[in-house]
Amino acid sequence: MTTRGWTNWAMLAIALALAAVYLFPLYWMYVTALKSGSEIFANPPTFWPQAPVTDAFPMVWETRTMATYLSNSVLIAAGVTAITVILGSGCAYVLARYRNVWIDVGLFVILMLQVLPASVMVTPLFVAFSQLGLLSYPRTAVILAAAAKAMPFFVVLVRATFMTVPRELEEAAMVDGASRAGAFFRIVLPLARNGILVCAILTFMSAFGEYIYSKSIIQTPGLQPASVGLSTFVGPNSRDWSGIMAYAAIYVTPILAIFVLLQRRIVSGLTSGALK
Amino acid sequence: MTRIFRSVRDGIGFDILLIGAALLFLVAFAGVPLIYNVLMSFQQVDMFNLGTFMRPLVGFANYAAVVAQPEFWMVARNTLLFVVGSIGGQFVLGFGLALFFARGFPGAATIRGLFLVSWVMPGLVVGAIWGWILAGDFGVLNYLLKSLGIIQSNIFWKSDPNFSIWAVIIANIWLGLAFNMLLLSVGLHGIPRELYEAARVDGANTWQRFWFITLPMMRSTIGAVLSLGLIATLQQFDLFPAITEGGPANSSMVSQYWAWQASFKLYDFAKGATISVMMLVLVLIASVIYVRSTRHEVRG
Numbered sequence: 001m002t003t004r005g006w007t008n009w010a011m012l013a014i015a016l017a018l019a020a021v022y023l024f025p026l027y028w029m030y031v032t033a034l035k036s037g038s039e040i041f042a043n044p045p046t047f048w049p050q051a052p053v054t055d056a057f058p059m060v061w062e063t064r065t066m067a068t069y070l071s072n073s074v075l076i077a078a079g080v081t082a083i084t085v086i087l088g089s090g091c092a093y094v095l096a097r098y099r100n101v102w103i104d105v106g107l108f109v110i111l112m113l114q115v116l117p118a119s120v121m122v123t124p125l126f127v128a129f130s131q132l133g134l135l136s137y138p139r140t141a142v143i144l145a146a147a148a149k150a151m152p153f154f155v156v157l158v159r160a161t162f163m164t165v166p167r168e169l170e171e172a173a174m175v176d177g178a179s180r181a182g183a184f185f186r187i188v189l190p191l192a193r194n195g196i197l198v199c200a201i202l203t204f205m206s207a208f209g210e211y212i213y214s215k216s217i218i219q220t221p222g223l224q225p226a227s228v229g230l231s232t233f234v235g236p237n238s239r240d241w242s243g244i245m246a247y248a249a250i251y252v253t254p255i256l257a258i259f260v261l262l263q264r265r266i267v268s269g270l271t272s273g274a275l276k
Numbered sequence: 277m278t279r280i281f282r283s284v285r286d287g288i289g290f291d292i293l294l295i296g297a298a299l300l301f302l303v304a305f306a307g308v309p310l311i312y313n314v315l316m317s318f319q320q321v322d323m324f325n326l327g328t329f330m331r332p333l334v335g336f337a338n339y340a341a342v343v344a345q346p347e348f349w350m351v352a353r354n355t356l357l358f359v360v361g362s363i364g365g366q367f368v369l370g371f372g373l374a375l376f377f378a379r380g381f382p383g384a385a386t387i388r389g390l391f392l393v394s395w396v397m398p399g400l401v402v403g404a405i406w407g408w409i410l411a412g413d414f415g416v417l418n419y420l421l422k423s424l425g426i427i428q429s430n431i432f433w434k435s436d437p438n439f440s441i442w443a444v445i446i447a448n449i450w451l452g453l454a455f456n457m458l459l460l461s462v463g464l465h466g467i468p469r470e471l472y473e474a475a476r477v478d479g480a481n482t483w484q485r486f487w488f489i490t491l492p493m494m495r496s497t498i499g500a501v502l503s504l505g506l507i508a509t510l511q512q513f514d515l516f517p518a519i520t521e522g523g524p525a526n527s528s529m530v531s532q533y534w535a536w537q538a539s540f541k542l543y544d545f546a547k548g549a550t551i552s553v554m555m556l557v558l559v560l561i562a563s564v565i566y567v568r569s570t571r572h573e574v575r576g
Binding site: 014026029041111125130202238259 | 299312328329392398511519524540567
């Protein structure tokens with residue numbers, strides 16, 4: 001074994017240890033959800049469940065009406081993703097295709113909108129929605145508000161994807177008689193499909209966890225998403241850690257599964273847009 | 277009419293339609309509310325005139341009232357602490373990890389990618405998990421610190437006014453660390469190898485190579501990462517309701533949660549609007565730095 005080989009193995013071991021430390025909170029969530037009531041409060045704490053029980057999962061699913069909450073989350077996330085992808089892709093394409101002062105202005109506006117905190121926007125949105133009567137359709141109101149929040153980031157990332165599509169292909173299609181719209185839908189969009197898909201998934205995942213707009217705008221428990229459902233029993237004085245961790249585990253496991261499956265693409269999608 | 281239709285199908289109209297639809301949507305649901313927010317901060321807003329746009333103007337009275345609140349300076353101090361503590365922790369740890377993973381051993385990229393899982397987690401879930409880790413009596417962090425001999429007795433992270441803001445800062449460092457590391461890794465990747473080799477030939481040691489090559493070459497990346505960190509920290513909301521709710525006695529209250537509480541707990545929308553306009557000034561400063569440091573990237 002060469003020196004270089006040994007160094008590589010040592011580095012790999014350190015890297016795995018660092019990742020283990022970093023991912024400990026996730027591990028702790030699953031382990032706590034699998035512990036019995038008395039084991040959770042054992043001192044010293046057990047780092048591996050002595051007698052794993054899965055009672056907490058069906059319990060929290062039933063008593064906290066998670067099916068309703070999660071279906072609302074899916075509905076809101078799907079609506080946000082649909083609006084963001086349909087409006088955002090076209091916008092990103094135009095911003096990628098031209099270079100002039102108007103495009104610079106448009107980009108500047110998008111970048112500035114990206115930085116607006118939801119906690120700033122929620123007050124005027126709530127008051128305006130109540131004046132317009134949109135609060136009677138609270139989930140639609142949340143979808144509109146959250147889509148406006150998600151779109152600038154989506155545009156910045158997808159624009160980077162469109163930049164990689166060679167313009168010559170589009171021009172060749174137009175020489176062959178395709179219209180601008182035809183070239184866009186039949187040549188450019190299919191080539192950028194993967195990038196758009198990854199960004200759409202990212203948008204979906206962040207909208208799936210959206211909290212502040214839903215908490216402020218949706219008052220009816222039957223229409224609230226899972227984040228608001230979790231907030232009803234999480235806070236500085238929480239006691240039901242078994243239930244909270246089981247709820248959290250059910251809530252995030254689908255997201256984690258998608259992340260693990262698409263990890264490579266998500267990371268490269270993020271890096272290409274955010275910074276070069 | 278046919279001319280317009282043709283232009284939409286096969287001309288500049290197509291581009292205007294694509295970008296116009298998105299911009300119209302953003303103006304309606306981000307631009308107009310933003311202006312409306314500023315307007316409300318100069319109005320008297322109460323339950324009786326909530327339905328109308330024509331409310332009595334009160335000048336800077338709302339601003340004076342917010343500053344006169346007994347907790348104002350406490351909130352300002354906490355916000356500053358939250359921003360500086362979070363960014364400092366995220367940046368230092370993120371840079372350290374980025375440098376480590378930049379050494380390019382087998383598996384480095386895959387393991388580094390795993391860190392990004394924090395980025396896709398709902399903020400409220402992250403807050404709930406950290407709330408449990410930081411719990412005073414049975415929290416695992418207290419247990420670890422005690423077994424390592426760093427502390428003698430339990431720290432009540434969430435209910436001790438001296439530590440409550442740090443409880444949220446710790447959770448926020450964890451949340452932002454991965455993104456900092458990712459962006460800094462990309463920056464490190466862009467530094468030409470030859471520079472390091474030339475410096476090595478000239479006899480520069482590791483520290484000198486870091487100080488005279490890595491840092492100067494990373495200047496625009498670092499500017500972007502720090503300003504994005506400031507923006508993300510001021511956007512961070514979900515951790516507060518999950519961990520401390522701003523308490524005890526406002527000891528972990530920050531501007532973003534204070535603004536929300538004014539509007540949605542006290543139903544004082546003018547106050548909520550006023551606090552968020554004050555916060556917005558900070559965000560705008562950060563975004564100017566951000567736009568400046570990424571401008572040459574954006575032009576492609």
